[in-house]
Amino acid sequence: MSDPLTSAPGAGLPGPDPVDTGVPGLDGTSTETAPLEVVVVTGLSGAGKNSAGRVLEDLGWFVVENLPPALLLPMVELGARGDLRRFAAVVDVRSRAFSSDLQEAIRVLSDAGHRPRVLYVHARDEVLVQRYESNRREHPLQGNGTLVDGITAERNLLTGIAGEADLWVDTSDTNVHQLRATLENAFAREGRTPPLTATVMSFGFKYGVPLDADLVVDARFLPNPHWVPELRAYTGRDPGVRDYVLGQEDATEFLDRYTEVLRLLVPGYRREGKRYLTLAVGCTGGKHRSVAITEEFARRLSADGIAAVARHRDLGRE
Structure with missing residues (x-):
């Protein structure tokens, strides 16, 4: 579904055309993979995950949206065999096992020698409700319940991964320009990750x-x-x-x-x-x-x- 932060009037973030998920520079004959710098963007639906992904793309990251957790390691390994060094995946809610699946996928990535970081995008309930209502969209976990029911279910589902995130970004009072500035400070380092960013x-x-x-x-x-x-x-x-x-x-x-x-x-x-x-x-x-x-x-x-x-x-x- 579309990201209410970007589809709300006046909140759009300019960026390039949608990402082609084909991995550039892939050498099919190579079997060795170098560690990749990886960012997993997740969080509440409507909080701005896709906006964050587009900012990372503008900063030179190869970004794949709506990637199931099970495909995270295969995509990273595929990119590592080519010329990719900075890979970001926007991971959305797809099943009730989402949180545990994603946590396991991140653990496997770490064990494989990559450097996964989790960016968790958050917003207050009342802000999410306003964004969804302004776009007249249903929450992906709403089902036959109310919009608030869907938001509550997703928040509960994400408790584990939220607690383990490397960086929290609360977009409740943040416009897309402030979001860009925050992510530029954290990720625009040309592959050089500082020990601590404040x-x-x-x-x-x-x-x-x-x-x-x-x-x-x-x-x-x-x-x-x-x-x-x-x-x-x-x-x-x-x-x-x-x-x-x-x-x-x-x-x-x-x-x-x-x-x-x-x-x-x-x-x-x-x-x-x-x-x-x-x-x-x-x-x-x-x-x-x-x-x-x-x-x-x-x-x-x-x-x-x-x-x-x-x-x-x-x-x-x-």
Whole structure:
């Protein structure tokens, strides 16, 4: 079925024609295969899996959509005998055994020496309902029940693979341009996978805590520039607001101590094979304090040699 994130009005992502699943450069006489860099894109129907696949395709990955888990290893081995080095598969719900089948397929890939990473695409229930209703489509697991029944069944089905995913992307409040930026930061490395990639995200608590956050920091203990008339209209990216927030008595100590916490955590994450870290920094509205702190954390992580990008989820939402 079509992806409601891309088929919704105004949400389309430009890209090339649909992928031909024939593997280029295949040498049928070769029996040796080199390890392939593999990304498995999965998650909730309507959350944007196909959009993610098209972004990866634009970044130079060979992408196959709607691939059954049982065909994952054969396709990877077929590509590895040719000139493919970066392969991505968008895997959708096809059966009640989907989750266990996919988990087993990923384990087999790892045992074969490839480097599978799982990208899990998520969205809140109310967002998924809105996307499906705007396209007048049924959920693939809806059956004779309601749309919410189908979403709930799929969410339960994906619990196992969701918990093992390398990278979560929540598209509830994300447009296709922000999705592209997130995936570019994670995968546009020309085959060179960094030990750890960090996304530092500002948000407003009044809009909800990001579901894809690994760590959440509360910046509401700092004075709010909203109550300073000459600063209210500006954001944490503007020098006046940034200097006001970072110049508070507790701000420097807070940043120093939490940076030390991150320096303690990062080696452990690397040892455990974690390749992506999402640090969410919240304030009331996601406009002033969290934005300034997010930019500073991203700067400090970059200075420590970590590929870090700042993203501001709720900036401009008021």
